[in-house]
Amino acid sequence: MAHFAKLDENNIVTGVYVVGDEYEATYAEWRKEFGEVYVQTSYNNRIRFNYAGIGYSYDEGRDAFIAPEPEGNLGLDEATCQWIVPQVEPLDN
Helix, strand or coil, X not given: CEEEEEECCXXXXXXXXXXXXXXXXXXXXXXXXXXXXXEEECCCCCCCCCCXXXXXXXXXXXXXXXXXXXXXXXXXXXXXXXXXCCXXXXXXX
């Protein structure tokens, strides 16, 4: 099975769909005929760094799916395309 993320006009993921193996090679091209854009994603992160989720963005330059930017992040880790968030130390009682 293959997974494809549907993108809107701003490259934001609006849905993720499972496609049978027999359609994997042609699915994205076939959907273009309907004016839709689909990009393959992977549960095991072998392609495009992260598994796409609704609200994620697709960065064409990095060829990566990137989660929505969290508040207070320290920037994007270019090696993983994941946001760097500060670690909070637990309070000692």
